[in-house]
Amino acid sequence: MKLIFTLIFFASTAHATLPVKTNNWMSVQGNDNWKGLCKNQIHERQLCFDKAEYGIRAGVISLITRAIRKNNKPEITLHQIFFEHDPWAEDTQVYKIHIESNNMTTTTTINLMDRDEIIPLIKFISNHEMGTENYNKLSNMDIIINKGLNKAYEYVLSNNYSLKEFIK
Numbered sequence: 001m002k003l004i005f006t007l008i009f010f011a012s013t014a015h016a017t018l019p020v021k022t023n024n025w026m027s028v029q030g031n032d033n034w035k036g037l038c039k040n041q042i043h044e045r046q047l048c049f050d051k052a053e054y055g056i057r058a059g060v061i062s063l064i065t066r067a068i069r070k071n072n073k074p075e076i077t078l079h080q081i082f083f084e085h086d087p088w089a090e091d092t093q094v095y096k097i098h099i100e101s102n103n104m105t106t107t108t109t110i111n112l113m114d115r116d117e118i119i120p121l122i123k124f125i126s127n128h129e130m131g132t133e134n135y136n137k138l139s140n141m142d143i144i145i146n147k148g149l150n151k152a153y154e155y156v157l158s159n160n161y162s163l164k165e166f167i168k
């Protein structure tokens with residue numbers, strides 16, 4: 001199944017630049033010790049990465065881990081990403097509008113190990129988190145997303161990933 005997301009902007013301009021400044025297009029939060037994490041963090045919750053590909057890597061690994069913990073496989077519904085306990089973002093209503101504007105439902109399932117399904121999701125989240133204006137200014141977006149995705153897949157398929165057994 002090929003997913004196509006329409007890119008719409010609702011976030012505020014002040015918030016929209018933070019994912020660009022932090023190389024964290026998907027707005028991964030926390031205090032984890034991610035590969036590629038900046039030595040000096042510039043925000044109390046949103047992580048800063050040395051390169052955007054490391055931010056993509058963290059976002060994809062986070063999504064895959066979420067899916068495996070919920071479903072014992074790297075497949076997840078949009079509802080599980082954006083609306084269940086501990087949702088991806090605080091602004092769930094705006095994500096709901098985005099999903100509805102794409103003529104999708106929250107029951108849409110995404111196989112996170114399928115590039116044709118996850119790349120549109122990465123772009124959808126990134127556009128939402130950084131805002132259309134900043135998103136459209138990105139150069140080499142596809143190259144950066146693919147580098148990050150390669151790094152994420154390399155990790156989740158390695159023996160270092162504790163949930164590897166759930167990825168087929």
